[in-house]
Amino acid sequence: MASGGETMVVGYALADKKVKSFIQPSLVEHAKSKGVNLVRVDMTKPLEEQGPFDAILHKHGGEEWTQQLVEYKDRHPHVILVDPPAAIDKLQNRVSMLEAVHHLRISEGLGTCGIPKQLIVDNAETFNDESAIGELTFPVIAKPMVADGSATSHAMFLLFNTKGLHKLSPPMVLQEFVNHGGVIFKVYVAGKYIKCVRRKSLPDVHEDQVTSTEEPLPFSQISNMVSGATMDENVAKAELPNADFIAEVANGLREGLGLHLFNFDVIKDSGAGNHYHVIDINYFPGYAKMPDFESVFTDMLLDLRHEKASDSKQGVPVEEV
Ligand SMILES: Nc1ncnc2c1ncn2[C@@H]1O[C@H](COP(=O)(O)OP(=O)(O)OP(=O)(O)O)[C@@H](O)[C@H]1O
Numbered sequence: 487m488a489s490g491g492e493t494m495v496v497g498y499a500l501a502d503k504k505v506k507s508f509i510q511p512s513l514v515e516h517a518k519s520k521g522v523n524l525v526r527v528d529m530t531k532p533l534e535e536q537g538p539f540d541a542i543l544h545k546h547g548g549e550e551w552t553q554q555l556v557e558y559k560d561r562h563p564h565v566i567l568v569d570p571p572a573a574i575d576k577l578q579n580r581v582s583m584l585e586a587v588h589h590l591r592i593s594e595g596l597g598t599c600g601i602p603k604q605l606i607v608d609n610a611e612t613f614n615d616e617s618a619i620g621e622l623t624f625p626v627i628a629k630p631m632v633a634d635g636s637a638t639s640h641a642m643f644l645l646f647n648t649k650g651l652h653k654l655s656p657p658m659v660l661q662e663f664v665n666h667g668g669v670i671f672k673v674y675v676a677g678k679y680i681k682c683v684r685r686k687s688l689p690d691v692h693e694d695q696v697t698s699t700e701e702p703l704p705f706s707q708i709s710n711m712v713s714g715a716t717m718d719e720n721v722a723k724a725e726l727p728n729a730d731f732i733a734e735v736a737n738g739l740r741e742g743l744g745l746h747l748f749n750f751d752v753i754k755d756s757g758a759g760n761h762y763h764v765i766d767i768n769y770f771p772g773y774a775k776m777p778d779f780e781s782v783f784t785d786m787l788l789d790l791r792h793e794k795a796s797d798s799k800q801g802v803p804v805e806e807v
């Protein structure tokens with residue numbers, strides 16, 4: 487195992503698209519200058535034939551591959567999995583991904599944080615359950631239950647009333663739409679590093695649309711559609727949430743989820759003082775969009791090695807890292 491000034495070998499098992507967007511030459515070079523060697527893992531070959539690794543980065547590798555990774559970790563307990571597959575799994579379901587929000591403890595006076603009311607729809611019979619549907623205040627967003635990064639997992643509908651329900655394909659969640667001024671905040675977490683940015687979101691919905699619009703409105707990854715120079719004025723002038731509030735939410739989620747690499751989407755409820763809703767949490771998001779992502783990511787990896795080394799010295803069982 488690498489320690490102190492030795493090279494840290496970090497394998498990355500990522501889809502081609504993610505390699506292209508994230509493993510940029512600037513990252514590889516910066517990491518190398520700090521003694522971190524980023525090496526691509528061939529996911530079609532046994533892990534045992536590759537490496538040895540000090541750490542392995544991975545995202546949505548599929549069941550079989552993840553099983554191989556878990557077995558590899560059993561045989562080589564010193565390897566740091568960034569992150570543990572069981573913790574990542576929680577983010578692949580739109581109900582379990584938000585459970586950690588309920589356990590957040592935010593200091594008084596900073597703001598409050600929850601999730602929008604939502605109904606789990608396992609099958610189409612639920613649409614006939616008037617008491618369950620009646621609990622929801624429309625508009626609602628229909629989100630596929632699975633959040634595994636596939637195009638279908640991002641395919642959503644905004645429903646203004648119950649009329650379009652029969653067009654949906656469960657399993658999914660119906661989540662109340664919260665007016666939030668058309669701006670969403672994305673908070674990137676990489677270990678102890680936290681960065682909050684503004685993004686364009688769905689515009690507010692008005693009362694007359696709820697009664698007059700019949701068709702569900704399909705949309706996908708709206709916050710990825712506009713960024714940087716083309717970001718509209720409304721987004722650019724939005725006030726960022728209090729930094730201490732965001733830090734408490736981010737640190738609480740990092741601990742609650744047991745993850746180092748994620749971002750979460752948070753919106754400010756226009757109708758409820760200083761109240762925020764976390765609406766989405768994504769594993770290993772697009773860090774390359776962040777300023778200085780090369781040094782942030784490299785430092786995060788070096789921190790992990792450091793923590794691991796001090797835990798080993800103190801006799802903490804290696805499996806717990
Ligand atoms: N409850 C809500 N109230 C208001 N707007 C919402 C709500 N849920 C989602 N949205 C809007 O819909 C967009 C997509 O929703 P969500 O973030 O859950 O989807 P996603 O496909 O997982 O997104 P990502 O690309 O971030 O993974 C959000 O960025 C936001 O603009």
Ligand SMILES: O=P(O)(O)O[C@H]1[C@H](OP(=O)(O)O)[C@@H](OP(=O)(O)O)[C@@H](O)[C@@H](O)[C@@H]1OP(=O)(O)O
Binds near residue numbers: 504636749768
């Ligand atoms: O590549 P991008 O920069 O668009 O990153 C997006 C990332 O795609 P990638 O993992 O294929 O790269 C998405 O992952 P999947 O849910 O689809 O798995 C999701 O995490 C988005 O939230 C990220 O956008 P961001 O939230 O950072 O704006």
Ligand SMILES: [Mg+2]
Binds near residue numbers: 709751766
């Ligand atoms: Mg989102």
Ligand SMILES: [Mg+2]
Binds near residue numbers: 633
């Ligand atoms: Mg998402």
